[in-house]
Amino acid sequence: MARDRLKALEERTRYDPHEVEGLVFARWEEAGIFHPEPEESADENYSIALPPPNVTGALHMGHALNGSVQDACVRLARMRGRRTKWIFGTDHAGIATQVKVEEALAAEGKTKEDLGREEFVKRVWRWREEHGSRINDQYKRLGASLDYADERFTMDDDYVRAVMHVFVQLFEKGLVYRDNYMVNWDPGTRSAISDLEVVQRKVEDTLYLIEYPLESGSGSVTVATVRPETMLADTAIAVNPSDERYSRLIGEAAILPLVGRRLKVIADEYVDPEFGTGALKITPGHDPNDFEIGREKGLEEVTVIGEDGRITEAAPERFQGLAVDEARRAVVAALREEGLISGTQPYVHDVPHSQRSGRRIEPLISLQWFCDMTELARPAIEVVEKGRIRFHPESPWTDVYLRWLREIRPWCISRQLWWGHQIPAWYRADELYVGERPPDGDGWERDPDVLDTWFSSALWPFATLGWPGDTAEMRAFYPTDVLSTARDIIFLWVARMVMFGIEFTREIPFSDVPIHSVIQSPEGKRMSKSLGTGIDPLDEIESHGADALRFGLLAMASTQDVRYSAQRVKQGEDLANKLWNASRLILLGASEDRAPSAATAETVEDRWILSRLEHTTREVTELLDGFNFSPAALRLYEVFWSELCDWYLELAKPRLYSENNTAVSGVLLHALQRSLVLLHPVLPFVTEEIWSFLPGERGLLAIAQWPEPNDGLIDAQAEKQLGRVIDAVTELRSYRDAVGAKASAQIPARLLADGYDEASRGQIARLARFEFVADERADGDVLATLPIPGGAVQVLPSDAFDPQEGERKLAAKREQLRGEIERGERKLAIKGFVEKAPPEVVEEERRKLEEFRRALERLGR
RNA sequence: GGGCGCGUAGCUCAGUGGGAGAGCGCUCGCCUCACACGCGAGAGGUCGCUGGUUCGAACCCAGCCGCGCCCACCA
Numbered sequence: 001m002a003r004d005r006l007k008a009l010e011e012r013t014r015y016d017p018h019e020v021e022g023l024v025f026a027r028w029e030e031a032g033i034f035h036p037e038p039e040e041s042a043d044e045n046y047s048i049a050l051p052p053p054n055v056t057g058a059l060h061m062g063h064a065l066n067g068s069v070q071d072a073c074v075r076l077a078r079m080r081g082r083r084t085k086w087i088f089g090t091d092h093a094g095i096a097t098q099v100k101v102e103e104a105l106a107a108e109g110k111t112k113e114d115l116g117r118e119e120f121v122k123r124v125w126r127w128r129e130e131h132g133s134r135i136n137d138q139y140k141r142l143g144a145s146l147d148y149a150d151e152r153f154t155m156d157d158d159y160v161r162a163v164m165h166v167f168v169q170l171f172e173k174g175l176v177y178r179d180n181y182m183v184n185w186d187p188g189t190r191s192a193i194s195d196l197e198v199v200q201r202k203v204e205d206t207l208y209l210i211e212y213p214l215e216s217g218s219g220s221v222t223v224a225t226v227r228p229e230t231m232l233a234d235t236a237i238a239v240n241p242s243d244e245r246y247s248r249l250i251g252e253a254a255i256l257p258l259v260g261r262r263l264k265v266i267a268d269e270y271v272d273p274e275f276g277t278g279a280l281k282i283t284p285g286h287d288p289n290d291f292e293i294g295r296e297k298g299l300e301e302v303t304v305i306g307e308d309g310r311i312t313e314a315a316p317e318r319f320q321g322l323a324v325d326e327a328r329r330a331v332v333a334a335l336r337e338e339g340l341i342s343g344t345q346p347y348v349h350d351v352p353h354s355q356r357s358g359r360r361i362e363p364l365i366s367l368q369w370f371c372d373m374t375e376l377a378r379p380a381i382e383v384v385e386k387g388r389i390r391f392h393p394e395s396p397w398t399d400v401y402l403r404w405l406r407e408i409r410p411w412c413i414s415r416q417l418w419w420g421h422q423i424p425a426w427y428r429a430d431e432l433y434v435g436e437r438p439p440d441g442d443g444w445e446r447d448p449d450v451l452d453t454w455f456s457s458a459l460w461p462f463a464t465l466g467w468p469g470d471t472a473e474m475r476a477f478y479p480t481d482v483l484s485t486a487r488d489i490i491f492l493w494v495a496r497m498v499m500f501g502i503e504f505t506r507e508i509p510f511s512d513v514p515i516h517s518v519i520q521s522p523e524g525k526r527m528s529k530s531l532g533t534g535i536d537p538l539d540e541i542e543s544h545g546a547d548a549l550r551f552g553l554l555a556m557a558s559t560q561d562v563r564y565s566a567q568r569v570k571q572g573e574d575l576a577n578k579l580w581n582a583s584r585l586i587l588l589g590a591s592e593d594r595a596p597s598a599a600t601a602e603t604v605e606d607r608w609i610l611s612r613l614e615h616t617t618r619e620v621t622e623l624l625d626g627f628n629f630s631p632a633a634l635r636l637y638e639v640f641w642s643e644l645c646d647w648y649l650e651l652a653k654p655r656l657y658s659e660n661n662t663a664v665s666g667v668l669l670h671a672l673q674r675s676l677v678l679l680h681p682v683l684p685f686v687t688e689e690i691w692s693f694l695p696g697e698r699g700l701l702a703i704a705q706w707p708e709p710n711d712g713l714i715d716a717q718a719e720k721q722l723g724r725v726i727d728a729v730t731e732l733r734s735y736r737d738a739v740g741a742k743a744s745a746q747i748p749a750r751l752l753a754d755g756y757d758e759a760s761r762g763q764i765a766r767l768a769r770f771e772f773v774a775d776e777r778a779d780g781d782v783l784a785t786l787p788i789p790g791g792a793v794q795v796l797p798s799d800a801f802d803p804q805e806g807e808r809k810l811a812a813k814r815e816q817l818r819g820e821i822e823r824g825e826r827k828l829a830i831k832g833f834v835e836k837a838p839p840e841v842v843e844e845e846r847r848k849l850e851e852f853r854r855a856l857e858r859l860g861r
Numbered sequence: 862g863g864g865c866g867c868g869u870a871g872c873u874c875a876g877u878g879g880g881a882g883a884g885c886g887c888u889c890g891c892c893u894c895a896c897a898c899g900c901g902a903g904a905g906g907u908c909g910c911u912g913g914u915u916c917g918a919a920c921c922c923a924g925c926c927g928c929g930c931c932c933a934c935c936a
Contacts, residue, residue, distance in 0.1 A: 014896080224936060225936060395865095400864090487930090488931095518930095555884085561867090561930080562874070563874085565873050566873095567886090571883095571885080574884095577896070580896080581895040634884085646901095649895080730902095734901095738903090830917085834916080837879070841879055
């Protein structure tokens, strides 16, 4: 049967991912190897929690890279025999999902208010049922070995219970509280948002200079503002205490124009005398700084801009109901009329905007839920300082993380949305009840707000495993091992998981945090669908194969942002094809009865390739363990392509095609098997497919054993010996190319060098297409003497090429050698170098100089 | 305003103190019985600029010029 399958290989000269990927994935799923039973302890087992994609989402390049990274880790662990779980699930993604469903409603001409809250939430669930499985299929296309059989969602009943539990616990501890406080109000989503959801954008504004008449009637104070409409809520004027221009005014009062309120002039260090006029209008209701000064000084807080973005009744009647920008024009006009605007100037500055809606943030005082983070941050700082959680690379992410946590501020966790975890707080008159279950009695009304999505995300590594229950899953897979992500959510998510993980499970949620590149568009822009700069990973899988995309992403990614490189993906595609064809050569040529495990070296090149494979095994294992995916992928490419295919396979062919090919078959099959194993975490599909053609009974490659490097096969002598053969062949090929010898012509020559046995001579001759003849002609006939390790090759006359060309090539070679010799001599003549450089460096320099001198000698002149 | 990072071959990027590397692209020669998504041989770089440390600098230090990111309450 295996033979019949092999037969079919003869026809398939190209690797076709389409034929293979779907079937291979089905084999993995049928075998159930992605779903581990919850047994043993987390120490023995291995787990990673996938950063949950949005239910609304489609796989983008970031997912594809992060998926490739995690899958490499997970597959490596699984092959090491660890019970391995890659936790799969999706995030309800409050705002993003709500907006999406609202858009769908809008297409029907409806708003969410038309449906009402309950109906709207039902609608979102229905939306999720229809679209939620798309992302699963996309991860499967990538080859991700996630535990699809045990999928989680942040709105599952169990998960909701965990979120409620956490909220209540934090409330009871006094860390979660409700307060009237300055928040970032997003007029777009009509919700408060956290500091992390705010982005600064440069905006061109006008700075207005406004005269505030003094109560005493002795003139006025001039203040500067870019938001004249907020003057309606001014409750003080502040100057710097050391500012002599104003010291006489401190304690006096001014009259707020248009409103008539009496404003005390106060002193505060915060005011910069250099900026504007040095006098600052204080608006505690609409400016974060003023808010803090106001709370400190006990100033009145007036709110003139409401959550609907319109002027409130706290303002004079003529402005009430106006939108903010209308109000600004009206206020400026009114002030102008009274001659109170003494100047304007253009002013460019950073202004906070909502990352979600893009609208300008309206800072205002609002009754919201907050979480005090200081106490939670302390242990989260400590575990990273002590190295119990390590970022990879350590610099700069460790410092970035620590700096943020050390200056952490309260987190506004309530959102004025309908889709999400509704806050478990109930109100009745002045009473407040917070609990996991609704309160007894009548008349209670539940807080309509939901929690920030990141609040529930912070529980992901343990709430997915059944916490707060004491489950077998928790025991088997928590703490997890690795958390892989790009840097953009280190604060939003990683730090919060660490804080909540330690607080609620008394364990760190993971121990290693590899931070990978952000992939930009080929033009260096952000990859974004709306900008049209996105490249769809599924398109890439479709046209190049999942293995190609995975290799490409891992190879191009490093620690800094990189531009998407189609060439790297192409390189991966070529590698898959190369692997396929090298396998055809080996599988179709090897003698039937050899098992790959029975490799016995017969020749120097056998010992060489076995040795190289052990080196590579050690190297690649170390690179992967250190989360250095790009060097690992490129190293595998190089070893497989150059060393195995270009050299070993070419050297092995004569023996493979001969009668007695048993020994070489064993080595070839071993080399192929080892290559497949090492490449599998990067190229799972093509390696699994080829694996199924290897002779003998074997299970799936995905659960085959990852090798321990065998130092017994390291053979420095064979490596040195074959290195000489390779150098000699390269030297002779270069010569024949330079002199324009016909590709098919054999060049007669004498090999005069030590350390080459009969087999080596034959190999050099065959690979360089030289014909080494016995010593029968006089030296005068020699056209050229080519230095090779341990001696030289004398080229004899023939009609293979024009000798003139040969002479030119030799002249160039001599020139090059003279340059090298001169360089070496100059270096060794420097006293400081010989005296201060390490002896082995000096020795190496002398050795090379000698070698160059000998080579030049052989070339003549 | 503070912090971090980047500037290396035409392009995209590796390389952290002892003779400049990869993939793609380019040039030349090959359909050599695994692969033309291939094989062989090449060309191509004052490693942003200026100083400094060192016997020796792409690599360490300082300054400058460009580009990017993160954090931050100067109206």
